[in-house]
Every structure is written in structure tokens, then in C-alpha cells.
Amino acid sequence: MDPRAQDVLLCDLCNTNPLQSYCEHCHINMCTNCVSKHVSGPSKKHNIVPYHLHSKFTQTHSKCSNHAEKDCKLYCEKCEIPVCPTCLSSGKHDGHTLFDVMKKLDSKNRCLRDDLEELETKIYPRYEETASDVRSEKAELEKNYGKLAIAAEQQGEVWHRQITAIVNQLKSDIAETKIKDMAVLEKHISEIMHRIVEIKQVILEIKNILDTNDISLTSTYKSRNNEFNQLSPKIKVTLPSLSTPTINTEKLTEMFGSLSSLSITKIRPLLDEPRLDATIDTDYTELYSVCCLGEQIWTCGRDKIMKLFNLGGKLLTSIKTRSGDIPWGITVTRDGYLVYTDPDKRTVNLVKNKKIQNVITLHGWKPRYVCSTSDDDLLLTMFSDSRKQSKVVRYSDFTETQTIQFDDQGRLLYSSGFLPKYISENRNLDICVADYEAEAVVVVNRSGNLRFRYTGHPSYTKKSFHPYGITTDSQSHILTADCYSHRIHILDQDGQFLRYIQNCNLRRPWGLCVDIRDNLLVAEWDTAKVKKIQYL
Structure with missing residues (x-):
């Protein structure tokens, strides 16, 4: 192994003593002193084995991508790649920090496990909760839009009833006005017909006097022509009109009710730490x-x-x-x-x-x-x-x-x-x-x-x-x-x-x-x- 590499693998917990043990449940490398502290911590299952016997230790080194016959036993921190002894001798990694590749693998695995735990226990559940909230909001929106449509229809029914009531009242008013107007005309025609009967009687009476040439009838006759010349005044009936103003659609819509503009507010959560x-x-x-x-x-x-x-x-x-x-x-x-x-x-x-x-x-x-x-x-x-x-x-x-x-x-x-x-x-x-x-x-x-x-x-x-x-x-x-x-x-x-x-x-x-x-x-x-x- 290259002398520049960190050959001594240190305990993950104290980072001071050489590691000697490995917890296969927690995936942690430990020295002898830290084993007792680890197992006495929060109640977990632990499986402590000698470091050289655990499965990670027995992993084979990967072959170098540039030198196929060589194993990569070191890891270059700056270049972020495994390197073999031939790579080191080339001088390309002079001055770079080098680690034992297996220790780096353990470190990377810990990062992966941390990411996995955060994804599974925190991030993913939050997304699931948000998706569920959106689905609920969508369902609620669907229901409420249905209610809006029903409300519009009910408002229309109310207006229809009101309009029907107005139309019926107008028809009733028209019928009542017609009866009054017809009664006036009936009375007037009755008066005229009565006069006609009287005039016919006077005509017959005059003709009878002229036919008989009776002096007594002639002397007692009194003319009623002046009376009959006073004709009753003519009656002119003006038909009532029904005002039908032009419908102002904009005003009608305002009176009926309108849909407010769509409002979507982005919910901004509170920070855990202001x-x-x-x-x-x-x-x-x-x-x-x-x-x-x-x-x-x-x-x-x-x-x-x-x-x-x-x-x-x-x-x-x-x-x-x-x-x-x-x-x-x-x-x-x-x-x-x-x-x-x-x-x-x-x-x-x-x-x-x-x-x-x-x-x-x-x-x-x-x-x-x-x-x-x-x-x-x-x-x-x-x-x-x-x-x-x-x-x-x-x-x-x-x-x-x-x-x-x-x-x-x-x-x-x-x-x-x-x-x-x-x-x-x-x-x-x-x-x-x-x-x-x-x-x-x-x-x-x-x-x-x-x-x-x-x-x-x-x-x-x-x-x-x-x-x-x-x-x-x-x-x-x-x-x-x-x-x-x-x-x-x-x-x-x-x-x-x-x-x-x-x-x-x-x-x-x-x-x-x-x-x-x-x-x-x-x-x-x-x-x-x-x-x-x-x-x-």
C-alpha cells in the first residue's frame, strides 16, 4: 500500500483508535473501547463481529479502469475515483488526499443509508401527504363546483317562479281591466239602444198623426228632436299597453348573480426555525x-x-x-x-x-x-x-x-x-x-x-x-x-x-x-x- 495512504483504519465513533469490531446491524466500525458504549445506547439489536470477518471487509477490490490487471486499494478524495498503485506512480495524484478504498466505501455507504432513511421517513411521506392533500382538494373542488351549478339552477328556478308570478299578475290585471272597460261600453250601448227605441216610438207616433190628420193629436204633439239631437258623447277606449323595456343583459346578469373570479392561494408553510x-x-x-x-x-x-x-x-x-x-x-x-x-x-x-x-x-x-x-x-x-x-x-x-x-x-x-x-x-x-x-x-x-x-x-x-x-x-x-x-x-x-x-x-x-x-x-x-x- 502506498505510504501516503491512511493505512490505519480508525474507529467511526471516536476517530482516534484503530477499529477492531463492526456492528452488522448498525453498519458502524468501532474500536474496543467504543463497543461497550455502542451496545449500551438506545435499545437496538446489535450484532458485533471482528472487523476482518464482517461481510463488507471481505469485499473484493474493484479493478482499475486504466490498468485492468491492478486492484484499486486507495481512493483519491480530490479526483473522487478509486486508484491503483500504477495510477499513483504516474504522479497524477501527487499532493492529493488518499484513503483506504474500503473505508471510503463504508463512509459512502453510511451516506447512502442516511439518504435512504431521510427519503423513506421524511421526504417521501411529505410528498405522499402533499399528493393526498391535492387529491382531497381536487375532490372537494369537484363537489363544490357541482354545488355552484346546482345553486345557479336553483337561482334560475327562483327567477322562473318570480317571472311566472309577474306574468300571472299581469294577465290578471289585464282581465280585470278588460271587464271594467267592457262594462263601460256595455252601459253606453245600452243607453244608445234605449234612445233608439224611444226615437222609433216617436217616428211611429208622428206617422200616425199625419195619417189620421187628427187636430187634437196634432195640437198636443210636442217635438223631442232637440232632446234627441243631444247625442251622448262618444266613448273612445284606449287599450292599455304593456311596457316591455329592452333587457339589459349586463344588468340582468348582475341582478341574477355572477361567478367570482378564480382564486388560488399558494399555501406557504411555517419554517421550523425562523x-x-x-x-x-x-x-x-x-x-x-x-x-x-x-x-x-x-x-x-x-x-x-x-x-x-x-x-x-x-x-x-x-x-x-x-x-x-x-x-x-x-x-x-x-x-x-x-x-x-x-x-x-x-x-x-x-x-x-x-x-x-x-x-x-x-x-x-x-x-x-x-x-x-x-x-x-x-x-x-x-x-x-x-x-x-x-x-x-x-x-x-x-x-x-x-x-x-x-x-x-x-x-x-x-x-x-x-x-x-x-x-x-x-x-x-x-x-x-x-x-x-x-x-x-x-x-x-x-x-x-x-x-x-x-x-x-x-x-x-x-x-x-x-x-x-x-x-x-x-x-x-x-x-x-x-x-x-x-x-x-x-x-x-x-x-x-x-x-x-x-x-x-x-x-x-x-x-x-x-x-x-x-x-x-x-x-x-x-x-x-x-x-x-x-x-x-
Whole structure:
């Protein structure tokens, strides 16, 4: 064997002592000292044999592809090929690391076994599970499309019944109108026929007088011609018409109902271990809120200045509040304008082209936190001057359109104090409030009806749950900052706990938001840093 090769085969476990034994069940080479440790480990079947007797050892060496008569007893690590003594003498492998080919074979076999185990126990089952989920989704889709077709047919039947009822009512109205019109005409013709009879009688009477030439009859005759000349007025009957407006197909389709556009959402699983990708130092003494504007973030803290950074941590611009007071809540509108609350002045303000405009002024209430919705409305949490009431108010074009304060039993939805109540709208239009004082995340639907309260993971009972910041992502997850436990709770849209984010060196997480790629941005209260975390 070439002196440059590692002739002494070492134990796989300690990598120090020469190997002497082999476990045929676990496929591990061992020295005498490590055998006892191996067999006393986790309960497994072991079959320890002398290394030179196990089946792998007795394998024959492969012949060299370049020198057919030579055995390849060494393995070149750099060239990744078995080599024979003639190959070595050629100088092509000078300076290369060489191993005993059988030891390398064992190492490769271990890698193969590891790959096989991972494929069989982890990777393959995940693919099978995913395929099963897709098949289930496909079957469910097939069933639901059938339901849609039935719903369309049922809607058509409803319309047919309505149209039939309308047609029958019109026919009834036509018959009733006809009867009334015919009665009028019948009465009129009856009056005319009566006059005709009278006229015939007068004609006969006149003819009789003329024929008899009776002076007494002639002298008593009184003419009725003036009376008969007063003909009854003619009646002109105008047939009622049936209005048949042109059918507006587009409007008719809108009234009947239409199929919404197809929506396919890619489900992005949560990472087993969230990653800290970046840290931005904001230079506040205390940091309260963060919100995203594309690849940039707005921040506010214990200062009258609001700061805009890029994700590389560079300060891009600063805006001073109009009043010089500390802002509490910030958000960004769909058009990219900053909105901030000024509780001391009871105002909500819009920053447009670095100019500040007061857009909402409250009376008897102070605004606290704010979020912009998918409809470009504003949702505000606020508390009364007496600090005995709290509520959520929706503003459309800066006009109040909805108030959310009580449940369907008339009970207050939110705690009465002025402590933090961050707010966010989920993709399903639920309104999510992190109520610090109530130690709960309170979620209502768009109409303001209570859906659920989340009061922390049931198994976590050592400390109280103190939710501060809250945000939602493209998967409809709800993320809330548990400040004093230095962690983030991740919930599904129905309030079921999914996971913590707690291994990214978080210190007093306060405000939260997600960027356009669903990276989580955490405003840390006491360090005044914004941490960017990948968790999907």
C-alpha cells in the first residue's frame, strides 16, 4: 500500500483508535473501547463481529479502469475515483488526499443509508401527504363546483317562479281591466239602444198623426228632436299597453348573480426555525410602531419625529408631527401616504408630500392606533376622555361609517382603559385587536360581530399574556407580540395557535408589520431596533 495512504483504519465513533469490531446491524466500525458504549445506547439489536470477518471487509477490490490487471486499494478524495498503485506512480495524484478504498466505501455507504432513511421517513411521506392533500382538494373542488351549478339552477328556478308570478299578475290585471272597460261600453250601448227605441216610438207616433190628420193629436204633439239631437258623447277606449323595456343583459346578469373570479392561494408553510435576516437601529429611546411602504419602513417612538428607513437601515427622511407631540399609531394608505395619530390633540393626520393635513378630529375621544384596510378605509382604536370606554371606528374618506364597541349581548368588546390596542385587518376582512389590558386578541368580522378571543397558548400558564403589536399576512395568519415573554404568537384565522417565534434574540417586541414578501418586521421597545424575520 502506498505510504501516503491512511493505512490505519480508525474507529467511526471516536476517530482516534484503530477499529477492531463492526456492528452488522448498525453498519458502524468501532474500536474496543467504543463497543461497550455502542451496545449500551438506545435499545437496538446489535450484532458485533471482528472487523476482518464482517461481510463488507471481505469485499473484493474493484479493478482499475486504466490498468485492468491492478486492484484499486486507495481512493483519491480530490479526483473522487478509486486508484491503483500504477495510477499513483504516474504522479497524477501527487499532493492529493488518499484513503483506504474500503473505508471510503463504508463512509459512502453510511451516506447512502442516511439518504435512504431521510427519503423513506421524511421526504417521501411529505410528498405522499402533499399528493393526498391535492387529491382531497381536487375532490372537494369537484363537489363544490357541482354545488355552484346546482345553486345557479336553483337561482334560475327562483327567477322562473318570480317571472311566472309577474306574468300571472299581469294577465290578471289585464282581465280585470278588460271587464271594467267592457262594462263601460256595455252601459253606453245600452243607453244608445234605449234612445233608439224611444226615437222609433216617436217616428211611429208622428206617422200616425199625419195619417189620421187628427187636430187634437196634432195640437198636443210636442217635438223631442232637440232632446234627441243631444247625442251622448262618444266613448273612445284606449287599450292599455304593456311596457316591455329592452333587457339589459349586463344588468340582468348582475341582478341574477355572477361567478367570482378564480382564486388560488399558494399555501406557504411555517419554517421550523425562523431566521433573523436584518436589524435596523432607529436611534429612538423607545420604539413603538413600524409599518411597511414597499421596500421601506416608517417608524415612530418616544419622539416627535417619525422616520423612514430602507431595509438596509439607511435613514431616508424624517417628519416632525404638526403639534410637536408624540405620535402613537402609524399606517400607510394604499396610495403610499403616511397616517399618524396624535392622542393629545385628538387628531388623525395625513402626510402627503411632506405636508401634514389634519383629516379627523375627535370630540370626547382620543385616537390610539390605526391601520389601513384593503378598501383604503382607516380603522382606529380609541378611548374616551374618561378612560372608561374603548371602541373601534371605521372611516371611509375620513368620514365615520362604522362603530364597533359591544357584542350581541350588549357587553363591551374591549377593555375600558387607555393601554395599547394595536389593530390590523385580516385578508378575510376580520378586524383583529391586541387588547393589552384584557390580555386577549379580540377578533370580530367585518360587520363587528365577535368571532373569537385568544388569551394565549393553553399550556403557557406561568406568565400572563400581554399582547402589544398585531399584524396579519397573505396566509391569513394573525401574529401578535407577547412583549414581556419576548416572543411572537402565530395563530390561524380562526384563532388556533400554530407556533411561537422566540429564537431570534427578541427583546420586548412591541409593534409589528409584514412586508410585501411576508417577512415579519418587529419593533423592539427597549432596544429601539427593527428586526426583519423570515418565518414562512
